[in-house]
Amino acid sequence: MIDSFLLVGLPYLAITVCVVGTFWRWKTQAFTWSSLSSQFLEARQLRWGSMPWHLGILLVLLGHLVALALPRVWGSLMTYPTLLVITETVGLGAGAMALVGIVVLAFRRLTSGRVQAVTTTMDLVVLALLFFQSLLGVLTALLHRWGAAWSTATVVPYFWSILLLRPDPSLVADLPPIVKAHLVGAWLVLLAVPFSRLVHVLALPLSYLWRAPQIVIWSGSRRARMQAKDLAVAESRREFLKGAAGVAVAGTLLSAGVLDKLVRFFQGPKISGEMETVLLAKRLRHLQMTAEEQALQLERQKNDRILIGRLSELSATKGKYFIDFHMAPALAFLGANGLPLLISAKCTHLGCTVGGDVDAQGQILCPCHISYFKITTGEPNPGAPAKTPLPHLEWAVVDAAGKTLAQRTAGGAIEGSLAGVPPEACQVYVCRPSPEGAS
Amino acid sequence: MSLVSVVKRAVEYVAERFPVEKLNYHAMVEKKEVPVHRLSWGYYLGGAALFFLCVQIVTGLMLLFYYQPTVSDAHASVEFISEHVHGGALIRNMHAWGSSMMIACVIAHLLTAFAMKAFEKPREITWVTGVGLLFLTFGFGFTGYLLPWHQIAVNATKIGLQSIEQVGQYLPGQMAQWPRAIRETIQGEATVGQATLSRFYAIHVIVLPFALAGLLGIHLLAVQLHGMSRGVDEPARRREKFFPIFIIKDFSVWGVAFFVLFVLALCLPFESFYSYPLFEAYDPNGSTPDGIKPEWYFYFVYYPLELLPFGVILVASGLAAVLLLLAPWIFRGTSRKTLRILAFAGAAYFLGMTLFGERIYHFFKGGAP
Structure with a gap:
């Protein structure tokens, strides 16, 4: 209550x-x-x-x-x-x-x-x-x-x-x-x-913050006014000295602090052995990533076909990322005809990497500016920031003996068929784009 | 017109803009005065920008001692600075916050100088070098953003560079390929990679600082020679001496600026405004994480770019750049009152896009803010 x-x-x-x-x-x-x-x-x-x-x-x-x-x-x-x-x-x-x-x-x-x-x-x-x-x-x-x-x-x-x-x-x-x-x-x-x-x-x-200070005095006698004037002069001198002292002390403190930080910054860190191991491992990992990247590049310079994986590893709903001949990300899906479907994953809008999950409408999403691309055609949804379709890439399916069973050529035509070879035995390759296909 | 008279007129023009006879102690120190009026606060902004530039130089130099500009080491070295070097997190954070504050000061300086008609004859060169400095500052922001080599840095840079290539669709014939060539020249290779990092590093650490030093030298010399512009139409009731009165006030502003920067850098990591995955090392083979966007000071062009056709933005920004560079001649006859309104509109647009850009975007395009 x-x-x-x-x-x-x-x-x-x-x-x-x-x-x-x-x-x-x-x-x-x-x-x-x-x-x-x-x-x-x-x-x-x-x-x-x-x-x-x-x-x-x-x-x-x-x-x-x-x-x-x-x-x-x-x-x-x-x-x-x-x-x-x-x-x-x-x-x-x-x-x-x-x-x-x-x-x-x-x-x-x-x-x-x-x-x-x-x-x-x-x-x-x-x-x-x-x-x-x-x-x-x-x-x-x-x-x-x-x-x-x-x-x-x-x-x-x-x-x-x-x-x-x-x-x-x-x-x-x-x-x-x-x-x-x-x-x-x-x-x-x-x-x-x-x-x-x-x-x-x-x-x-x-306005009190920046107006000149006012001193309240008894009005009247001349002596009082003179006193006030003297007081004002003395006051301003005192204020100056106080200010100077303040600046000196603050300056000393500041430079002491800054010097301390500076010296210790340049001394470098004291790192424990354990931490050193962690840091070295991380560095090595990054170097390996760079090395892998360059190995990929070299591989693409030397070969006309790059292995993506077995046909049986591909799925119709979840793309497998690989690096295409432009060193850009690309996705491999299993097409409706049981053959591979390779599509660039570099968004045609501003070059972000497109996601690999296919939604119910058969589209993949670029997360940067929300463009949906139909994987069968590569076309973006109407009104999407991306205007041009994601290009399909040329591929080849090769059997265990190294014989090309089927391939997609520059024109988009598909030649050959699996001819009953089980997908576990088929390797999918991405092919170097032919010059006329690139233009 | 004979060549002699052309040269003569050119010399006269330069002599009027750089009155070197004032290059002495009496004119530049003893006589220099600052008018006191209701817009006087505008006179502090250039100094504040200069102060933040000094902070950027010092902290940037310190970061240079530990930073490694290679794709395999850049991110790790930045992490090393933040986590292991004494005061490294503070220095790095000051560099990040300082860049934002410097850009804020530069923009405010530009707007107030415009509102005060500080570009009036004979100060045209001061204004043009100032606009140049603004572009350089944005250049610093853009190139510096890439250096930590984390997800948001690389992806945002990719997007920024890609927009150069978009110009191609508006050019006829063979010229349509030029922007792509320009982009690849800036990048140094087909995609953003080691070559880009090396170039951005060189630009950020050597090229831009030298260019800035040159332009800033001209800018400051001109300011010293001409003194402060009057700023308002009515004659100043009071003027105060530049030395020592104004400079002491200037220094106190710097003190406050440093205090604010220091406390911010100490308490709030610059990254805390974004989600963490954006600050993991860049992975060239992974997919792009959500939430890639440029720094806040590019929002004023980024959100319109998302909303409107690229051509409109291209024309508008081209016009804006021309308008800025030629302001002393275009707005020669404009009254200060009109200029104030224009500057106010500019400020409102910039603030609106920076603060509410995302909401405006979602308002027109739908989706959750």
Whole structure:
């Protein structure tokens, strides 16, 4: 009961209140749309609180947002262990930074008299909410590790089930209490948005990123203005030095890293004896493949007929690959007349190798751009990318004594017959294409 | 017109394009300024492309130490780099990702330069050399793709080269045989084999780099002599010094670019977008595996090629090449606003074909996406 309120009722309440309330505030009280800066009341502690808080929470929120908005991309990225470790580490680091920041901010708000003077009850509520929310987030990351991965099957679908108006709290009902509390906290923060300074999240002052920095000072006296000017000069000098130091440190680290990689790259790998054997065997296999290829080529240079196999090995539905006289792949089938059927397997479209399985329509398929060729004629199907038929090749069937029983000549005519010789005793050869057949 | 006046005019023409009197410290370093306006980000893209070129040179050189360009060893040596050499996988992955990023930068650079009318007189030569560099970059992509000698590499190269031969059907008489002869000259033999690998290797490692160095030298010299083009019609409100302000910004862009490339190369193998059998060693006697397609940066011509008759693509790409090369003269009078719209249309076409090409293909041709 309490679960269904916290995981279904509260979310809808929060979303509705957030949307309606924000819109109402924007319409009626646009000038209260502010983060209520108190920088000029107290700047020193603010820097140590606000900076880490905002940097940390921005990174963390960005991670949450990407995971929620692009669940499939995120889910597939998180299957890489390295990436998961990096994400979790960065997330935990940013979360911890945000937590430190919010603690400093809380301390400041509770101790500085000047800031106290402008603090409202809502500010304290927001502060407490954000503190507990960050704490719960960091605890989740520490105690229930790899949330970046497991949340893709729990929290993300839950969130989408809420958005798509078919809420399914069972997706997150069995999560540990800390995680559930973190979820509830998120809805509470959303609920508080229209009533507090949190609305400033919805303002996106992107131009702040490249505008010149502004220093807030008390206006009035000439002395103060001069001071501000001196401060600006000193500040810019300090920024330059800081930048230079940063570049120097980063440069040193980078060159150390690069040098380490470079040296080890050129040192070459230290390979175990076992691995060396594997590598040598592989190399030998590749060399043998090349040698076989060249032997085939030589064979075709020297002979006018190349043996494919026994006639009984051929099938009408599954082609036997061989290399034809152009050194291109070709297929041998058993034709309907019990004689061989030899057809080039080099697709006439872009030269891919055509598959060897004959389908129910008596066609073979080129997988590259989906052309079907009828094996009896070589013709491609209408509308196929291939326009010209696969050529049939010339063959000869020879008996055990070396006598040619039947052959297909350049014109396509078939001469002779098996004359009762069993297919086991017949050898099928592919013949060198005659010059007029080639043209 | 007498020969003397022709030569005189030619000399004047070149002198205007290469004002060597500006070849000094004062004009090229002290005085060089960059206009600040809403399209200023376009000025970073050429630098970014240059940066990725440097990455490609360094990583490419490192790969050369282990790569073996023979059909029996190429695939094994690439595997050796990835699996055994320290940092080899990273270097190889950086080379693969870097090539994609370089091409992306070059294309974006071309489009922004076009939109900013950066080819206006006297910058025609800069533009033409730039287009030349674009073609060279595509050449690098095409030749480099073959070198790992795996299934997708060899089969995609076969398909790419075969399309040269397809031109033959549109040529009359004896000329119909020329494209086939050209293809076999590029291949070095009847099918893609050792000769092709050796040629592509030589082209990728020696020929193209030298050609690129030459063109890039002219391109950069011209950029330095003329300075940045103004980019927009309204006069710039502000200009900033090239040295040291802009160059520092340029370097920070390079830093970010390197960071992105490094993290990508570290975390995501370039091959992870394809199924594994495509990366097995090429087997000349086996059948072609499913899913052979060129690299993403050729999709903009590959998918139209699959959908439309070859002749249409041939005419269209010929026109596009002419349009690109002669842009400084064709679009001399065109307003920047129109150029921006044209560049935007070009970008939309390229992005659309690259991202949704496959879906568009299946939409028209049917079949599962």
